[in-house]
Amino acid sequence: MILVNGEAAQAISALDRGLAYGDGVFRTLRTRDGQPLWWADQAAKLAADCAALQLACPDADLLRAEVARVAEAGEGMVKLIVTRGVGARGYAPPAGQATTRIVLAAPLPAHARADAGDAIVVRWCSLRLARQPRLAGIKHLNRLENVLARAEWDDPAIFEGLLCDEGGAVIGGTMSNVAWIKDGALFTPELDACGVAGVARARLLRAAARHGIPARIGRWHPDAILAADEVMVCNSLIGVRRVARLGDATWAAAGWTTLLNEALHEDQD
Amino acid sequence: MILVNGEAAQAISALDRGLAYGDGVFRTLRTRDGQPLWWADQAAKLAADCAALQLACPDADLLRAEVARVAEAGEGMVKLIVTRGVGARGYAPPAGQATTRIVLAAPLPAHARADAGDAIVVRWCSLRLARQPRLAGIKHLNRLENVLARAEWDDPAIFEGLLCDEGGAVIGGTMSNVAWIKDGALFTPELDACGVAGVARARLLRAAARHGIPARIGRWHPDAILAADEVMVCNSLIGVRRVARLGDATWAAAGWTTLLNEALHEDQD
Known part of the structure; x- marks a missing residue:
C-alpha cells in the first residue's frame, strides 16, 4: 500500500521536484505489527535531513500514523519519502512550504530477516564517492553514486560493497554504514x-x-579495516551484521557484533 | 500536456527509480511550431547520457514524434526525462531494459524569449561543486547541488549564478555553461x-x-573570467547571452556574443 499526502495512491505528479531534481529525502525503516522500529530516531533524522535542505518536515505523529496504516502484518519495512513537491519549472525552490510525502510498505527483504544468518561477504567498490559537505550525511534522493556502485557486482553471495572517497578514505557501504573493532575500540568513518x-x-x-x-570517528584507509579484529555493517533493516569476508580478507567471530546487535535494541522506542 | 511512455498522463509510479534515486537523465529543449530545435544534437546527447548510466535510450524518432505531440504552438519548450523505470527495491539496477520516458511541454520562460534582451547580470555562488568523474557532463536527475546553488539568491535581476569546484576552478552556471573571450580566443571550462x-x-x-x-578548454579560476574581454552563458533555451555584470565587474559589448549567438543557429536541424 502507498499513501501520497495521506491518500491511497500509486502515483505522484510527473512534475514533482523529487523526480525532476531528486529534491527530497527518505527513510527506510523496519516495522513490526504495524509499528515502526526506532521511531524517535527515525523521526529525528528525517527532521534533520529536511532542515538541511530547508524542506518542511511533515508532522512526526502524522507520519507514524501513516506508517501504521500501510505496514504489513508481522515483520515488514516502510519507506518514507519527502520531496519539495510540485513547483514551477527551474531549480529555484518555490516559495512556501509545500511538500509531497510518500509512505509505502514492502515485505522485509530476505537478507533482513532474523533467519538470514549472521556473517556476510563484502567487497570493495571501485567508484569513489564525491566530497560534498553540503549534502554529506543526508539521506537525500540523489543516489546515482549508490546505483553505480551497486551495479559493480551481481553475485548474490556478496551482500554489500564498501566505498572510499576520492582521497581513499573509507566512507561506508552502498546501503549501510561500516564499523570495526580494533583493540577493544569501535571505529567508524x-x-x-x-x-x-x-x-x-x-x-x-x-x-x-x-x-x-x-x-573513534575519523578518516581511515582500507588498511585500517583489514587490520581490524571484527568488521561490521549496519542499517535500519539489518541491524548490525558481521563481515566474514572482505575481498581476500576473512575474520572469525570475536563476539563484538553479537553484543552490539543486541545492544542496538536496548533503547527500543 | 504530458506523455508518460507515450500515453497522456499527469503522473508516474511512486515506485519509479527516477524518484527513488534520481536514476535517470533529462533534456530541456526549445520548440518552434511543434518542432524541436537542434534535435540531432539533443538526441545524440540524450543517447550519450543514457549510455553513460547504462540506460536503454528510447528511439529518437519516437521521441521526436512525442515532442511534436506535446509542443505548444509557436515558441515553446519541452522537457524529456528518461528513468530506469519501476524496479525492485534496492540500488541494484534491475535486469532488463525497462525505462520510463516522460515528455512534457511548458511555455517558453520569459527569460528565453527573443525580446528578453541581450545582456544579463550574474553572480558567484558559494556552493562548491563536488568532483565526480563518473557523473561529470551528464544531465542526470541528481540535481540537488543546482537546487542549493539556485537557492542562494532571489533577486529577479540576477539571471544566473556561477559555480566553482572544490579546487576553485570555474565550472559553469546553475542552468547554463559559461564561456568567455580573451584576446580573440574562446575559453570554456x-x-x-x-x-x-x-x-x-x-x-x-x-x-x-x-x-x-x-x-581553449581547461581549468581556470575566477580571475580568468574577470580578465576576459567578453563573458557569456549559454543553454538550449536562451542560446548565448552576454554577461554585462558579474559581481562587481562589468563589461561593455564587444560583439562576440552577437556573432556567436547567430553562429549557434547556422547548422540548424
Whole structure:
C-alpha cells in the first residue's frame, strides 16, 4: 500500500521536484505489527535531513500514523519519502512550504530477516564517492553514486560493497554504514564530506558508549579495516551484521557484533 | 500536456527509480511550431547520457514524434526525462531494459524569449561543486547541488549564478555553461569532473571553429573570467547571452556574443 499526502495512491505528479531534481529525502525503516522500529530516531533524522535542505518536515505523529496504516502484518519495512513537491519549472525552490510525502510498505527483504544468518561477504567498490559537505550525511534522493556502485557486482553471495572517497578514505557501504573493532575500540568513518549517517550507526555509537566501548570517528584507509579484529555493517533493516569476508580478507567471530546487535535494541522506542 | 511512455498522463509510479534515486537523465529543449530545435544534437546527447548510466535510450524518432505531440504552438519548450523505470527495491539496477520516458511541454520562460534582451547580470555562488568523474557532463536527475546553488539568491535581476569546484576552478552556471573571450580566443571550462556539458556549449564550440575563433578548454579560476574581454552563458533555451555584470565587474559589448549567438543557429536541424 502507498499513501501520497495521506491518500491511497500509486502515483505522484510527473512534475514533482523529487523526480525532476531528486529534491527530497527518505527513510527506510523496519516495522513490526504495524509499528515502526526506532521511531524517535527515525523521526529525528528525517527532521534533520529536511532542515538541511530547508524542506518542511511533515508532522512526526502524522507520519507514524501513516506508517501504521500501510505496514504489513508481522515483520515488514516502510519507506518514507519527502520531496519539495510540485513547483514551477527551474531549480529555484518555490516559495512556501509545500511538500509531497510518500509512505509505502514492502515485505522485509530476505537478507533482513532474523533467519538470514549472521556473517556476510563484502567487497570493495571501485567508484569513489564525491566530497560534498553540503549534502554529506543526508539521506537525500540523489543516489546515482549508490546505483553505480551497486551495479559493480551481481553475485548474490556478496551482500554489500564498501566505498572510499576520492582521497581513499573509507566512507561506508552502498546501503549501510561500516564499523570495526580494533583493540577493544569501535571505529567508524567521519561522514562530514560524503556518505549517509544512518540511524543504525547513531544507535551503534550510543550502544558502544553504554557498554564502555570507546568510539573513534575519523578518516581511515582500507588498511585500517583489514587490520581490524571484527568488521561490521549496519542499517535500519539489518541491524548490525558481521563481515566474514572482505575481498581476500576473512575474520572469525570475536563476539563484538553479537553484543552490539543486541545492544542496538536496548533503547527500543 | 504530458506523455508518460507515450500515453497522456499527469503522473508516474511512486515506485519509479527516477524518484527513488534520481536514476535517470533529462533534456530541456526549445520548440518552434511543434518542432524541436537542434534535435540531432539533443538526441545524440540524450543517447550519450543514457549510455553513460547504462540506460536503454528510447528511439529518437519516437521521441521526436512525442515532442511534436506535446509542443505548444509557436515558441515553446519541452522537457524529456528518461528513468530506469519501476524496479525492485534496492540500488541494484534491475535486469532488463525497462525505462520510463516522460515528455512534457511548458511555455517558453520569459527569460528565453527573443525580446528578453541581450545582456544579463550574474553572480558567484558559494556552493562548491563536488568532483565526480563518473557523473561529470551528464544531465542526470541528481540535481540537488543546482537546487542549493539556485537557492542562494532571489533577486529577479540576477539571471544566473556561477559555480566553482572544490579546487576553485570555474565550472559553469546553475542552468547554463559559461564561456568567455580573451584576446580573440574562446575559453570554456573542462567538464571532466563536474558540471553538465550542454548541447548549446557543444554548438558554441563548433560555431567558434567555423568562424576561425580558437577554443581553449581547461581549468581556470575566477580571475580568468574577470580578465576576459567578453563573458557569456549559454543553454538550449536562451542560446548565448552576454554577461554585462558579474559581481562587481562589468563589461561593455564587444560583439562576440552577437556573432556567436547567430553562429549557434547556422547548422540548424
